[in-house]
Amino acid sequence: MLRLRTNLPYAPVEIQTYTRSVIAQPYARKEKAILHMDGDAFFVGVEVAKNPKLRGLPVVTGEERGIATAMSYEAKALGVTRGMPVFQIKREFPQVRILPGDYKSYVQYSGKMFDIVRRYTDDVEEYSIDECFADITGWDKPLKLSYFDIAKKIQKEIQKELDISVSIGVAPTKVLAKVASKLKKPHGLSEITSESRLDFLREVPIEKVWGIGPHTTVKLHKKGIKTAADFAAKPHAWVHDSFTKPYEMIWRELNTESVMPIDPSLKTVYASIQKTRSFHPATSDKRFLLSQISKHIENSCAKARHYALIPRKISLYLKTKQFTYHRHTIPLTHSTNAPEILIALAEKYFSEIFDSKMLYRATGVTLHELLPESAGQGDLFGETIRARKFQALHHHLDTLEQKQGKRMVHLASTQAALNHKAGGTDSDDLDRNLLFL
Numbered sequence: 095m096l097r098l099r100t101n102l103p104y105a106p107v108e109i110q111t112y113t114r115s116v117i118a119q120p121y122a123r124k125e126k127a128i129l130h131m132d133g134d135a136f137f138v139g140v141e142v143a144k145n146p147k148l149r150g151l152p153v154v155t156g157e158e159r160g161i162a163t164a165m166s167y168e169a170k171a172l173g174v175t176r177g178m179p180v181f182q183i184k185r186e187f188p189q190v191r192i193l194p195g196d197y198k199s200y201v202q203y204s205g206k207m208f209d210i211v212r213r214y215t216d217d218v219e220e221y222s223i224d225e226c227f228a229d230i231t232g233w234d235k236p237l238k239l240s241y242f243d244i245a246k247k248i249q250k251e252i253q254k255e256l257d258i259s260v261s262i263g264v265a266p267t268k269v270l271a272k273v274a275s276k277l278k279k280p281h282g283l284s285e286i287t288s289e290s291r292l293d294f295l296r297e298v299p300i301e302k303v304w305g306i307g308p309h310t311t312v313k314l315h316k317k318g319i320k321t322a323a324d325f326a327a328k329p330h331a332w333v334h335d336s337f338t339k340p341y342e343m344i345w346r347e348l349n350t351e352s353v354m355p356i357d358p359s360l361k362t363v364y365a366s367i368q369k370t371r372s373f374h375p376a377t378s379d380k381r382f383l384l385s386q387i388s389k390h391i392e393n394s395c396a397k398a399r400h401y402a403l404i405p406r407k408i409s410l411y412l413k414t415k416q417f418t419y420h421r422h423t424i425p426l427t428h429s430t431n432a433p434e435i436l437i438a439l440a441e442k443y444f445s446e447i448f449d450s451k452m453l454y455r456a457t458g459v460t461l462h463e464l465l466p467e468s469a470g471q472g473d474l475f476g477e478t479i480r481a482r483k484f485q486a487l488h489h490h491l492d493t494l495e496q497k498q499g500k501r502m503v504h505l506a507s508t509q510a511a512l513n514h515k516a517g518g519t520d521s522d523d524l525d526r527n528l529l530f531l
C-alpha cells in the first residue's frame with residue numbers, strides 16, 4: 095500500500111490495488127514520456143456505464159440546460175452537435191434519448207479514472223473532468239512495458255473496471271501528447287515519437303494545436319502556416335521575434351523539447367470552496383457583516399475562477415457569540431463565479447440569517463457543487479449572458495493581478511471589511527474532495 099504525496103490539496107488516499115513495486119524507481123531518461131488521457135464523449139459514457147441499456151443508442155446529455163452538452167457517437171452520426179437546443183433535437187431527431195446531466199456521477203467516475211492512471215505514476219495532472227496528463231518517464235524498465243503498452247494497460251483497466259472508453263496519446267511533450275490522444279477517437283491509442291512526429295504534424299491543422307486560439311490562427315495563416323508541421327519547421331529566432339512566450343513554448347514542445355511540466359498539485363474538481371473569518375469584538379453591525387460576506391464571495395470566486403469552476407449552490411452563515419450557526423443555502427438557477435451576481439443574492443437573503451439583537455463573531459461563505467466552467471456554457475438566456483460578461487471581465491482582471499502579484503480591484507461592497515482593522519482570523523478551507531467521497 096502506498097500513500098499519495100501529501101502536498102496535494104486533499105487528504106492522502108490509500109490505494110489498495112497497486113501495480114508498481116514500492117521500491118521501484120523510474121529510470122533517468124533524457125527524453126520524456128508524457129501521456130494524455132481523454133474520455134470519449136465522457137458525460138454520455140458515464141450515463142451508459144450507469145445504464146448499459148443505453149449502449150449503441152443515440153444519447154444526449156444536457157436536458158436540464160436545454161442544450162446538448164455531450165452526445166454519443168450514434169447521436170453525432172445523426173447530426174446532433176454540441177450546443178444544439180433540446181427542442182430542435184426533439185423535432186429533428188425524435189429517436190434520440192435526452193438525459194439530464196448527473197454531475198455528481200461524472201465527478202466520481204473522473205476521480206476513479208485518475209486513480210487508475212495513478213497506479214503507474216504519481217505525476218498526474220488533472221487537466222479537466224475527463225482529461226489528465228501523466229509523466230511516465232522511466233517507468234518502462236521497472237514495469238517491463240513499453241510506454242505504448244503502459245497506455246494500453248491504462249485504457250484497458252478503465253474500460254474493464256469502469257466501463258468507460260478513453261483515448262490516450264503518448265509523446266515526449268504535453269502538446270504532442272494532446273495531439274496524439276486526438277488522432278484516433280474514440281478508444282484510440284497513439285504514440286508520437288521524435289522520429290515520427292513530422293508525419294503526424296503535417297496532418298494537424300494549426301488551429302487544432304492545444305493553446306492556439308482563433309486570433310493566433312489568423313496571424314499564423316497570414317504567415318503561410320497552415321499545419322502544426324509548418325509551425326514546428328520555422329526557425330527558433332523567427333518564432334521568438336514574432337510571438338510571445340506561450341507560443342514559443344508550444345513551438346518548443348512541438349519540437350519534442352518538454353518545457354511545460356506536469357503539475358500534480360493542480361486540481362480541477364473540488365466539492366466546495368469555503369472562506370470564513372472570525373473577529374472580535376462580536377458585532378451586530380449589519381453593514382460590516384455584509385461587507386465580510388462580500389469579501390468572502392470575492393475571494394472564493396477568485397479561487398473558483400483560478401480552477402475554472404462554477405458553483406451550483408452558495409451558502410452563507412453567521413456564527414453568534416454563543417457559537418450557534420445560522421446558515422442559508424441558495425441554489426443557483428445559473429451557475430456562475432462572478433461575484434457581483436452572488437453578492438446581490440447574498441444581500442437579498444441576508445435577512446434569513448440576521449437578527450439585529452444578536453452579536454456575531456464569525457461569517458462564512460461556501461460555494462458548493464463545483465462544476466467545470468465548460469459545463470455551464472451553452473445556454474443563452476439573459477442571466478447567463480450577464481454572468482458570462484462578468485466572468486470574462488474577472489478573468490481579465492485575474493490575469494492583470496497575476497502580473498502585478500497583488501489584488502488591485504475590490505468591489506465597493508467589500509470595502510468596509512477591508513477597512514476593518516480589528517483583530518480576527520481568516521480561514522480558507524477546502525471541504526472534503528468529492529473525488530474521494
Ligand SMILES: [Mg+2]
Nearest residue numbers: 132133134224
Ligand atoms: Mg473528452
